[in-house]
Amino acid sequence: MARVPYHKRLIRAYIYYMLACGAVIPQKKLSQMVKDLHIDLKIIKMIACTWYLRARSAVPKSGTLHLAWEHAGSPNDHHHFVQMLRVTLLSFHFILQLIENHPVF
Incomplete structure (x- = not known):
């Protein structure tokens, strides 16, 4: 539908x-x-x-990866996380589980 x-x-x-x-x-x-x-x-x-019916939060601009963790913590900002890392939060956590005990990391 x-x-x-x-x-x-x-x-x-x-x-x-x-x-x-x-x-x-x-x-x-x-x-x-x-x-x-x-x-x-x-x-x-x-x-x-009315163009925007819902409140919109300003997207902070920074070249550091710490913004991804802030976006991951807020359900309203999950789309920013996906936009930054090109992967969903669930997929990202799965990848982390796969590599967390790998000697390279």
């Missing part, structure tokens, strides 16, 4: 929220319902137009 982008999932969740509120909250005057609908549509438009 294809991966649904985060923007679409968030918009879908907000629409479900709108439907649930409409079913649970007592009916209002038509003018208030129209105002609420305009607010909801503005929120959906803001979600669709």
Whole structure:
């Protein structure tokens, strides 16, 4: 099954929220319902137009290998670890187990 982008999932969740509120909250005057609908549509438009919906951490720049260990410690930064070492964290640990008792190391 294809991966649904985060923007679409968030918009879908907000629409479900709108439907649930409409079913649970007592009916209002038509003018208030129209105002609420305009607010909801503005929120959906803001979600669709926002480039980054999740907080992004700055990627530290350094030529040393210690950054890989910092990236390995944080689940949010595992993709940085993979980008630096070109191997997944699980594969890296497996390789370490294979070579840890080797006399060269």
